[in-house]
Amino acid sequence: MTSPAVGVAAAVRVQRGHFTLDVELDVPAGEVLAVVGPNASGKSTFLHVLAGLVRPSVGTVRVGERVLTRRGPRGPQLDVMVAPEHRGIGLLGQDPLLFPHLSATENVAFGLRSAGMRAGPARERARDWLTRVGLDGVGDRRPGALSGGQQQRVAIARALAAEPAVLLLDEPLAALDATSAPQIRQLLAEQVRGTGTTAVVVSHDVLDAVVLADHVAVLRDGELVERGRCVDVFSAPRTAFTAALVGTNLLAGRRDGSGVHTSVGVLEAADGRAAADPPGGGPSPGAPAGRSAPDLPDGGACVVRFRPSAVELFAARPDGPNAFEATVRWLEPATGGVRVRLAGAPELLADLEPAQAQGDWLRPGGRVWARVDPAAVHLAPAP
Ligand SMILES: Nc1ncnc2c1ncn2[C@@H]1O[C@H](COP(=O)(O)OP(=O)(O)OP(=O)(O)O)[C@@H](O)[C@H]1O
Numbered sequence: 453m454t455s456p457a458v459g460v461a462a463a464v465r466v467q468r469g470h471f472t473l474d475v476e477l478d479v480p481a482g483e484v485l486a487v488v489g490p491n492a493s494g495k496s497t498f499l500h501v502l503a504g505l506v507r508p509s510v511g512t513v514r515v516g517e518r519v520l521t522r523r524g525p526r527g528p529q530l531d532v533m534v535a536p537e538h539r540g541i542g543l544l545g546q547d548p549l550l551f552p553h554l555s556a557t558e559n560v561a562f563g564l565r566s567a568g569m570r571a572g573p574a575r576e577r578a579r580d581w582l583t584r585v586g587l588d589g590v591g592d593r594r595p596g597a598l599s600g601g602q603q604q605r606v607a608i609a610r611a612l613a614a615e616p617a618v619l620l621l622d623e624p625l626a627a628l629d630a631t632s633a634p635q636i637r638q639l640l641a642e643q644v645r646g647t648g649t650t651a652v653v654v655s656h657d658v659l660d661a662v663v664l665a666d667h668v669a670v671l672r673d674g675e676l677v678e679r680g681r682c683v684d685v686f687s688a689p690r691t692a693f694t695a696a697l698v699g700t701n702l703l704a705g706r707r708d709g710s711g712v713h714t715s716v717g718v719l720e721a722a723d724g725r726a727a728a729d730p731p732g733g734g735p736s737p738g739a740p741a742g743r744s745a746p747d748l749p750d751g752g753a754c755v756v757r758f759r760p761s762a763v764e765l766f767a768a769r770p771d772g773p774n775a776f777e778a779t780v781r782w783l784e785p786a787t788g789g790v791r792v793r794l795a796g797a798p799e800l801l802a803d804l805e806p807a808q809a810q811g812d813w814l815r816p817g818g819r820v821w822a823r824v825d826p827a828a829v830h831l832a833p834a835p
Pocket of ligand 1: 496
């Protein structure tokens with residue numbers, strides 16, 4: 453990109469019928485934020501507020517120093533609502549939305565022409581961009597003669613050729629098949645990073661966040677429930693949604709002197725190693741079972757996290773702490789073994805080696821005993 457990257461700062465409240473979105477988020481210049489969350493949590497609404505397609509009830513959207521949206525509360529400053537086409541914001545969704553009667557090159561050049569570039573330079577830049585996205589030689593083809601993945605490459609070229617200050621990606625890979633999606637994800641990551649474009653990506657796929665984003669924000673019912681660098685949030689999730697996204701177990705708990713009370717019983721967290729996690733990291737070595745954590749008081753709500761590989765399953769009650777009875781929902785393949793889903797709210801996961809999963813004691817609908825190694829039980833304050 454030719455101009456220096458700028459950051460995005462948004463603090464908005466949006467009322468849509470009974471739904472309220474209330475978030476404050478920023479994205480540093482040149483970095484990528486992934487917004488994830490369950491259905492109807494407000495992800496698209498947030499993106500549309502940034503794009504200028506939805507007007508907040510109150511709040512501000514800034515890109516760099518420029519105010520794009522400003523609404524109440526009533527004060528001396530006038531409301532601002534810059535039209536979507538004048539925001540310098542690009543939008544790439546799951547549908548490439550190409551003009552069917554224009555060639556790939558003309559589709560990419562169209563946006564540049566609309567922004568005032570002369571025909572010759574616009575076509576030249578369009579050709580360069582088609583090369584960058586791996587479409588050398590197909591510039592003369594119309595969208596109907598391109599595969600879905602190729603069409604999305606054209607859409608990426610069109611979005612980035614315009615050098616947007618901010619790029620919004622709304623489920624950009626959702627419509628692609630299993631072969632194209634990883635290639636396009638990689639291409640997007642390379643091009644967004646290569647151009648230093650500030651971006652916000654909404655996705656249901658954790659891989660999109662991991663590959664594309666530096667930061668992740670988790671929305672639930674219109675509120676921000678987790679926020680941080682991807683590496684921190686995904687390694688120590690604090691909400692059921694994020695835990696399910698990354699495939700780890702998470703239970704709500706309440707801690708007292710006897711242990712942590714959860715839906716599967718009272719769980720023990722071993723000395724030291726199961727101490728409350730410091731913000732953004734693993735357990736604090738050497739700290740006594742969470743007691744040193746100032747934000748995890750006795751009687752306080754907490755979340756209990758353990759990896760599926762820390763759960764053992766038995767046909768009969770095993771010795772030792774942290775054993776509980778559960779019903780097998782189903783078995784599925786997992787890397788190097790078998791993943792067992794245990795019924796419950798939330799569902800728990802156990803990863804077994806193939807030899808441990810032999811025998812008819814382990815079948816869907818059957819009752820089994822589970823045991824979690826206390827050393828693998830991590831506690832964190834409830835979000
Ligand atoms: N135009 C609208 N008018 C009224 N309510 C709306 C409108 N658009 C969305 N909503 C409501 O706002 C809430 C948030 O919707 P939004 O599409 O932002 O969620 P989302 O997290 O993007 O969901 P999904 O993952 O299903 O796409 C929902 O309850 C939805 O019904």
